[in-house]
Structure formats: C-alpha cells, structure tokens
Amino acid sequence: MELIRVAGIINDSIVDGPGIRLTIFTQGCYHHCQGCHNPHTHDIKGGFQIEIENIIKMIDDNPLLSGITFSGGEPILQWEKCAIIAKEAKERGLNVVLYTGYLYEQIEKLPNIEKLLNCVDWIIDGPFLQEKKSLLLKYRGSSNQRIIDVAETLRKKEIVQLEIDD
Template identity: 45%
Template sequence: MDQDLKALENTTLKIAGVVTESIVDGPGIRYTIFTQGCPFHCKGCHNPQSQPLKGGMDVKLKIFYDEIKQNPLVTGVTFSGGEPFIQAGALSLLAKVLKREGYSVWSYSGYTYDKLERDDKFRSLLEQIDVLVDGPYVQSKHSMDIDFRGSTNQRIIDVPKSLAQDKVVLAEGFV
C-alpha cells in the first residue's frame, strides 16, 4: 500500500456531513464533504449547523476514499462547509490521492483566493484543488441565476492556471 493511502487510514476530518451524489456542488456527479467549523458565520448561511467548531463527527479519510471509489458515477469531489481550509492539512492529503486517480477536486471557501494563496497553512490544499469558489456568502448579493455559487461576489477560479500565472484566472464556461 502506498504511503498516501496508508496516511488516509490514520488521518481524521471533522465533518458536518456528506452528500454521496451531488449535482449542485460542481459539474457532474460529485461526492461532497461538508466540513465542521467556520469562522465566517455568514448571514443566511445554507449550512448553519456546520459553523460551530465543536460538534460534527470525526471520520477517517479512508472512509471517504473507499465510498468515492465504490461509486462509478462519481467523477469529482467537493469540499464545502463549514470552512474547508481550517482543515487544510487533512483535505490536502485526500485531494492529492483523489487527483492522482483522476477525480476533479473543487473547494468552497469564505476566504478569498488572494488570502489563501499568501498563507502557507492554506497553500497546501490550494495547490491540490482544480477549482475554488471563493469569498463569503453575502445574502444581499444572493442570486439563483449563477452557477454553483450563492452570491454574485463569489468567483469560480481555475486554481492551476491562477497559480501558474500568479493572478486570479476565472474558470471558463460558468455563468
């Protein structure tokens, strides 16, 4: 067994829940992990139960990996919340293994790309994801006419291109 797979067995993530077949958290059928804990407490949050740092449940990363691998319909994985980046280390490991196996990896964050890109504790996860939906949910900017976001201030960012060009590059094909 390779070292990363072994690490999945020994690493836990505090979660609020999962959706094993989501079509609203990115393109295709996705396995979505809702992390527990969020410092933002956005007014009108879609997942207020995921905000407290205490609560939720601890789950070994290997459990997620096995569930994802067992479902041939799943083409991608999305980290949502709560705030995924407060558990960047564990999610970085899971993302690394999943990307190596061909899954697309998206993450939502209340932090902006610029903040994540400059902070070493967040950078490890940022470097493992394909797409970031950044920025806090702003209830006054809520829209049902945009793809995969709750409010118009949030951006859908192509992370590999953004890192390579050292500037935010929006993912193409989304409204």
C-alpha cells in the first residue's frame, strides 16, 4: 500500500482552482516563505500518513467535484505519489491543479517528472512573496506566481501562462 504524508484534505474547496475541489495539503516544505499561511505544513515528519487508495475513495465518494488540487506544504517533495493520484483523477475526467514553491523551470528538470506533468492541467508556481502579496489575485497569493497551462507548455516547449481574470 502506498502512503502519502499530508497536513490535511478538504473535499469542498472553492478557492484552489475552478469549481468544487478536493484539496490535498501535502506535508513538508523547505521554502519558508515569509508570511506563509500554512507553517504547520513545513515539518517533513509532521502531519499524518494516509493511503493513496483512501484519497481515491474520497474522490469517488464526491460526485460534485470538478477537480483536485495539490497544495501544501510542497507537493513536489512527494511528486511520485501526487502523480499516482493525479492519474486516477484524470481518468475520472477531473481537472488537476498543483501548487509549488519551486519554479516550473526547476521542476521540469526532475527525472521522470513527465509522469506527473502529463496528468496536471495547471501548475501554479513560485514562492509566496510578501512584498508581492495581493488579495485581488485569483488562485494566487502573490503576483510573482504564474498559472501555467501544462499541456500547452509541454506542447510548445516554452512556458504558457493562463490568463485568468483577477
């Protein structure tokens, strides 16, 4: 049985992407952004472990979902586990969003990362920067963060950002 370490899971988020979403807050983060809203997610050994199968069941049990979101914490630290869940979500026709404090240009260099990238619709990248914080931005905390259309980025081999009305 495959386990993923999480800080928590909510299955009715309306702020982490379009529609109603199951949001998985992965546990562990090394970025230490000043002003982070989720400092309890930083400890790599904190939170709790849950079987991936149980998360899939939570997805199946909620017919109202438009998609799932990986937030944190830093989901890329457990990207292989996120990829398993993301693949299951895509097979169910759900949209997949992943937040990361890394830049896309850093993530795309990881070996075998296409397993994840092929199953994610949007990556919202970059650390939270207090000096660029804005409450007006949709789906983001600070204006340096980009909403990246992953399929188009893979196709064009250059970063394609989504224009979302804030």
